């Protein structure tokens with residue numbers, strides 16, 4: 272078994288934490304890297320890059336959101352491969368680079384995929400659907416607590432995925448070289464509209480949770496009000512536009528292909544998550 276730690280960039284995030292837990296369970300060493308990790312790493316402070324790369328040969332890369340951050344991640348992967356990284360598993364986005372689905376919103380993510388593919392390191396790219404944990408561990412949690420999901424998704428659906436499934440797939444991709452050179456698309460078992468999401472959350476929490484369909488520009492304003500910078504608020508609006516335009520209403524079979532089991536359903540995830548108290552008043 273390797274004693275070289277696997278580098279987890281974004282290791283305290285929703286997926287990085289789960290990859291770390293999977294590696295822990297298997298007794299495989301890893302090193303978390305982020306601004307608040309012991310290995311201090313900042314996408315926007317290049318003096319932190321070389322010390323982070325040193326002594327590792329495999330990395331899980333959860334990139335930042337937004338064009339500037341994605342470009343930084345592309346620069347980082349080139350430097351990392353030059354400095355000895357041999358293998359990388361990239362968390363990308365749903366539909367990036369797929370024919371007919373290549374919206375401008377994905378340009379930065381597609382450039383990053385190309386940077387990873389051209390880096391010289393062995394690579395696997397995983398393209399997940401939207402994370403169910405957006406409603407429990409990210410900004411949409413506050414919408415659930417407030418009883419109103421306020422986003423610009425229109426009547427479009429998304430095949431929400433449990434990030435535990437994402438973490439399991441990522442771990443397999445990190446440890447199994449059979450996935451080298453593959454792009455793996457993963458999603459939950461069925462698309463749900465935001466109204467259906469709100470219904471599932473209502474059933475799980477026992478509290479009424481509605482859906483307010485914002486106009487995209489109003490969504491940007493609300494995101495800025497929540498503390499996002501303009502560029503990132505527009506990037507989030509553009510991501511929601513993919514759902515709004517009914518371009519995410521499909522299921523991808525990567526979880527079953529990699530893990531040999533079905534992905535978790537959003538309603539089941541919501542029921543179990545409610546029991547943790549994360550949505551309690």
Ligand SMILES: NC(=O)c1ccc[n+]([C@@H]2O[C@H](COP(=O)([O-])OP(=O)(O)OC[C@H]3O[C@@H](n4cnc5c(N)ncnc54)[C@H](OP(=O)(O)O)[C@@H]3O)[C@@H](O)[C@H]2O)c1
Pocket residue numbers: 280281282283284285286287304305306307308312313314315333334335336362363364365399400401402403405
């Ligand atoms: N949410 C979704 O539905 C979804 C779906 C598909 C793909 N994605 C992609 O998933 C990625 C995010 O992954 P995630 O959800 O696992 O992460 P996350 O929960 O958003 O956590 C972000 C992580 O990055 C670290 N971080 C933030 N700013 C940083 C900086 N300037 N330098 C270094 N580290 C920084 C944070 O830790 P510190 O605070 O310690 O720095 C944290 O560990 C994005 O690229 C997104 O596009 C998301």
